[in-house]
Amino acid sequence: MSDLVQSRRALLIVDMQRGLFNGAEPPHEGARVLDNINLLIARARATHAPIFAARHTGPKGSPIEPGSALRQLLADLHVDAERDVTFDKTRPSCFAGTGLAQWLRDAKVDELAIVGMKTEYCVDTTCRAASELGWRTVLIEDAHTTTDAPGLSAQAIVAHHNRVLSGPFVNSRAPPTTCFKAPARCAGVSLSVHAQCASSAVRVKLSVDREGTAGRDGRQNETRPVTGARGSFG
Structure with missing residues (x-):
């Protein structure tokens, strides 16, 4: 963790694993989602x-039990084990029982x-916990x-969460637009990606709760729409 560069923004990839992505039921627009994540x-x-x-690890005897091949990240996911932080979790929240919160503070x-998945x-859960x-x-x-899911399509689930989570807990943005630089510098590109957590709209935009969810520094969150496919982190 000492190699992490101090940064205002970080990227968290949730459960993009062989056993979940390549299961009996294909994920909604899986190829496009994987491309956007990369x-x-x-x-x-x-x-x-x-x-x-993050990699979700199931109990012994499950398809994604500790050490199983299906628990591994997708081969086509461009995560670098030498440079990025890969960790295991056993709960829906990426924060529960892991060192994620401390790693983010250290960085x-x-x-x-x-x-990531599943929406x-x-x-x-991780979006709400982070907020x-x-x-x-x-x-x-x-x-x-x-x-x-029974009685509900994956497309409907994604759309529902993008609508419900945006505003009070999350900022929404699209990959093209997503910037890892100062917010004011991320604008004008477009890729359609959804951001849903508990604080702002989920779409090709970056939004933060105007309702006033305070950030870690005590400042109020604000909603800033951004769109585009060539945004950057920074």
Whole structure:
């Protein structure tokens, strides 16, 4: 962790694992979501923003039990084990029982961009937890996904969460627009990605709760729409 460069923003990738992404039910627009996440990884890396990748680990005997091949991150996900922080979790929240909160504090991160799967489980829970812990949270609308559920399509689940989470807990942005630099410098590019957590709209925009969820530094969150595909971390 000593190699992390202090940065205002960081990228958190949730559960992009072989056993979840390549399961019996394909994730909604999986290829596009993976491409968008890799775009964000490249953008974050270019500005030396910290990158964290969570892997969900199930109990012994489950397909994603400790040490299983299906628990591993996707081979096509551009996470670098030598440079990025990969960690295991056993709960829906990436913060529960892990060192994530302390790693973010050590890296001086105050805004966290969240991507991955599944939308209604670990992505949703982590977005809300991050906001409650004081980080400004950005959910990239076109960079999170899930699978169909009984009576509800994956597309509907993603759309629902993008709408419900945006505003009170999360900022919304799209990959093209997502910037890892100062907010004022991320504008004008577009890639459609959704950001959903508990503080702002989920889409090709960056929004932060105007309602006043205070950030870690005590300042009020504000909603700043941004769109575009060539944003950067920094």
